[in-house]
Amino acid sequence: MPKRTDIRSILLIGSGPIVIGQACEFDYSGTQACKALREEGYRVILVNSNPATIMTDPEFADRTYIEPLTVEMVAKVIEAERPDALLPTLGGQTALNLAVRLAETGILDRYGVKLIGASIEAIQKAENRQRFKDAMSRIGLAVPASGICHSLQEARELLAIVGLPAIIRPSFTLGGTGGGVVETREEFEAKVAWGLSASPTHEVLIEQSIAGWKEFELEVMRDQADNVVVICSIENFDPMGVHTGDSITVAPIQTLSDREYQRMRDAAIAIIREIGVDTGGSNIQFAVNPANGDMVVIEMNPRVSRSSALASKATGYPIAKIAAKLAVGYRLDELTNDITGTTSACFEPTLDYVVVKVPRFAFEKFPAADPTLGPSMKSVGEVMAIGRTFKEAFQKALRSLENGRTGLDPRYTDVDEIRRKLRTPTDERPWLIADAMRQGISIDELHELTRIDRWFLDQIAEILDMEGRLAQAGKWGLSPELLRAAKREGFSDAAIARLTGLSGADVRARRLEAGIRPTYKMVDTCAAEFEARTPYLYSTYESEDEAPPTGRRKVVILGSGPNRIGQGIEFDYCCVHGVLALREAGFETIMVNCNPETVSTDYDTSDRLYFEPLTLEDVLEILDRERPEGVILQFGGQTPLKLAKALEAHGVPVWGTSPEAIDIAEDRERFRTLIEELGLRQPPSGAARTAAEAEAIAERLGFPLLLRPSYVLGGRAMEIVPGLPKLQDYMQRALSEAVDRPVLPILVDKYLESAIEVDVDAVADGEDVLIGGVLEHIEEAGVHSGDAACSLPPHSLPEPIVETLMAQTRALARALRVVGLINVQFAVQGGTVYVLEVNPRASRTVPFVAKATGRPLAKLAARVMAGERLRDLTGGAFAPRPTGMVAVKEAVLPFARFSGVDVLLGPEMKSTGEVMGLAPTFEAAFAKAQAGAGPGLPIGGRAFLSVRDVDKGAIVSIGKSLYDMGFELIATRGTAAALAAAGLPVERINKVLEGPPHIVGAIEAGQVALVINTTEGDRSIADSYTIRRSALLFQVPYFTTIAGARAAVSAIGALRRGELAVRPLQDIPVA
Amino acid sequence: MTKAYLALADGTVYEGEAFGADGERAGEVVFTTPMAGYQEVATDPSYRGQIVCMTYPLIGNYGVNALDAEAARVHVEGFVVREYTARPSSWRAEGSFGDYLRRHGVPGIQGIDTRALTRKLRTVGTMPGILSTTADDPAALVARARALPGMSGQDLVTGLGPEAPVEFDEPDGLGPYPPARRHVVAYDLGMKTSILRQLRRAGCRVTVVGPRTTADEVLRLDPDGVFLSNGPGDPAAVPGIAEEVRRLVEARPIFGICLGHQILARAFGARTYKLKFGHRGVNQPVKDLATGRVEITTHNHGFAVDPQSLPDDVTVTHVNLNDRTCEGLAHRRLPVFSVQYHPEAAAGPHDARYLFERFMKAMER
Ligand SMILES: Nc1ncnc2c1ncn2[C@@H]1O[C@H](COP(=O)(O)OP(=O)(O)O)[C@@H](O)[C@H]1O
Ligand SMILES: Nc1ncnc2c1ncn2[C@@H]1O[C@H](COP(=O)(O)OP(=O)(O)O)[C@@H](O)[C@H]1O
């Protein structure tokens, strides 16, 4: 059956901001879907609140709405656009939940919008744990014993049936937020309480724990004619109990015989039929008892998922694209396999390589968080690697992580410590296993400790055998045969160097001398049975290379590796734009990246895709064969920039700003000199290698100070230090961490209090400088620019200051001879402008500025790097482009994932993503940004105010505005006194320490609509911690800075006036 | 570590490491693409006369067990893999795959670029080769490989199957079979055990006969239907059988699989021809032309039926979606049909198992 003609326009919902459990994989799937649907001639209407996505580029849809993903706002889009259909299965859990609510509230019916892809019935059958369980028993499949409860009392009754250990899982949450395995009654009660609150339906599933069983996933596709195919099978290295998102996973399945696999396949097909997913992809998870093969079903996601993205990258099969085509009526057998161009899309890909995904965590950002891995996802990103053996793929994946390791680097030697640490799964597990083997712990014991399948443990043991051979051979005994054998097992040059005592350069030299070079093979969906035409490549040490470089003019763009806090989708966006711009300019574009979630690693984004680690070794091998005209490093964040000097030393033509200029910007001393030469200002500062040096600097500058280690991204380990004791404490921690590394100096800056922070993004061509946008932060300097909300254009800065900021940016860009992107961060303190830092590279805000102004900064930068002039590209317009709209960016923070972590913001970046609010006024834009990023602002109710002494003056005007808008005010004693003194009626409420009834009780009881809480000093931070934490968990909007609170109050005014209208990007005038 | 060589008739030599038995074997070198099921492949009699390259690189992971064998012995001539795992991990494992090959006297080679080999076979076509763990002169191996005959014209069926009719009743690991409602005589041309198990599951009593059995001998066993099995080699070279089948066509419902399908086609006077590199794997899309549904199916064949050469009263019922080759045929009037692929799967998906039911229905009419 060909495509449907009864629908012409389709609404697609994106997945919103990047959060743990929902990252750029949904930009990848949404972008594919947009392309696929437009290719078929449908009018595509897209809603997503995340400006850093490729899918929200105005070229990808007919109508692009960057709006909060709420029922109200999407209803407005539906009202304005009257789409014929809604496709909800490509925007993750967010889109699916929203579609359900749009249906339940009658909006879809009212406007005659048909759901395509999956029906409400199917979605609910899959998502509602009880209905899913019933469905499974109807088709004779086992699920773990379980029950649903809505209260603690019900839970206690259930426990009698399910028994301990049990697993607690709230319904309808992302990535299992709130879930966990409990062993004792106390743990049980606590987890249930938490789960009840985390579930939007206040519903918790209590289930028999089968932690330790083998965990598997199948990616299944179905068309409306009921053809079903399995695209990919995945085996989890970490057994049941560790969320698949946090597990190392391997494709295809390694340890099941065909008989067992087919049984699982039969079950998967029966499930997709029973649930009734009409068309598209689904992800189904299974557990298998390793002792007897018993199989149970864990869950089904009736939509494209994180694993689908992985499966697409692992097989080459474009799941999202095909899902979109199936949704509009095509059948699988009517579609062609893109990779071969000749065979059918109705088939099951077969691999002739092994794919390993390893998650990347960010526990270093949240020292208070528990790093134990469990059923609720905690990782922030992932890498994937492809090799011809598990060993090769695994080691490639480990070095792709960019955690400073070259492979299975040793760390622990104390046997007891290793045993203890292995008992609970953490992000360190692969390295601990290797350490354990080095200490002689047997595979059997390791299997007992970790329940990881012996097959995987054996593979690691084989890697360690090779490690032993290398170490034994040493410098002198490293024969070409041994070197080749090690390379075939995936050892990096750096790891071989570490083991043999040679330098990395020596290993490379010997390798080249012996002619041991990687070969490149294609990911082709069919194990070479048919010829492939898409050069999607991976390296391996084999005999045949099947993808000789072309003779075209070409550019290599290095990607940004795994997502992490501080380096996420924004950089992938820039890479993709670089590719698009240079393809347009006639270059062959070559992408190198190892992040399976991204658009950049889609096989049809660039002309050639190398799915490879971004280490010097792997990159050099590619550059050596491709010999491109240029290599672009500045789009991928710190990952490629780290390689700048080394690549230049190898004679690689680095395009854009020179590595030398990058060094000037990153090196404090050289940068200071530059600032002085330009007559600009910087916060006074110093650098200390010892505690004594730091104290001397403190003496000179006075407190508060801002301390940080050299060379960091995302403000890692940055702290504001109010006085001497904290300074000593910081230095002690910093120096002890640096024991095994050369001591880089600790940078000490004067902390500028009450300063307004500003980001400026620009593009330069060595002569002209185009200012993309000036972004005024809402929170004052001291809140990391990645975590601060900001406004474009500036909402309060006087015009002359904005002019100064632009002039300084131009001066800096010229002085550094920037070719490409530059981002400058300023602090404006009482009319004085300080330069905080200069990043001569893509910044996190580039996509935001591009969306807000309609100017594709990254594309311009790419063209400039290729030698074109800004003058010619823009016709000489170098000032920010006015649009009549205000764009507000708000950060999204992962605190809810990490119990025990405070929500206060500081100079260390903690957010995972962002949303944009776009409106004619700052107030309305801010209100939209709040609605997009969190629970949204209330228009009435009780506002709780509790502020530190310095803010007591400011809180009065905030309190008055709230009171005037009809809010009831409640406050802790001091704040209440301040408000009362100003004549405002206010009710005093207890702090927690003062005893019940207290504020936390009121929040939990749903009696508080808004929390404003500023605090300082360890003591009061600790005292008020539970207030912020409970606001977070009970989804009460909270503000921890006065600046944020002020903006919120003005936005509430806009909300009350009903000012939120929707408008697509395509309708925003571009000057 | 023992060295092993795989020498091809075109002069290519791959050097790897030996596993399995020591020795030297010749055969047509072919590749197959399933990611699991190496034991089923090794024991599938259709691979007689062939050295099989597994495109999936890691082989041996879950060991071997009695239930997964498709025959009592290993039929491949040699096994070619990228990496063999000697230490299996599975509750089902009764031993390692390497030991299994050794017990059956079949050599294996590991450590070679199996993708390069596959690409060669795809572009040049399958060709004769020699796998040796004992030779030390690869040039001599190549010379001998060059002298080997091709697969066309080779009868590899004669000598297979039982001497006298035997009843099949081996378990399939899924509990007792249902009571038999119909009696099938199955020509064993190199039959996979799974086919017999499927016939038993469908409710048949099965009597297995050898390839030399005449139509009269079959009819004397008083079957409700006749089954023609899969098997190795060139269908055109199996002596006499097409004539016997022609006589059975009017007499009883017939169901054929793979070689059985080709022989049925030949019985109707159709032509069979050799494919460049065959279909071997478990992911081939086949469309049932009657229902429009697509089945993902298991394949293992180097020859195919030329649909143009079928007589008018025989129609093509299934086609391969990748290359449009004939995957199934049926007589317009008579309850006689066959498929080129393997509905019994093993290894592979179960999408086409309905065909055993269809055969049952044909016999019940
Ligand atoms: N009954 C159980 N016993 C032990 N672990 C479980 C059980 N059910 C789920 N898990 C673990 O929790 C993880 C998350 O559960 P899942 O149902 O897949 O939820 P999500 O929607 O978060 O993916 C699984 O990947 C698995 O490791
Ligand atoms: N001297 C300072 N006074 C006040 N705040 C500062 C100062 N220096 C840095 N900050 C704050 O710290 C944040 C991170 O510092 P920055 O130098 O931009 O590091 P990163 O490289 O992590 O972006 C800034 O966004 C700003 O809010």
Ligand SMILES: [Mg+2]
């Ligand atoms: Mg899951």
Ligand SMILES: [Mg+2]
């Ligand atoms: Mg910064």
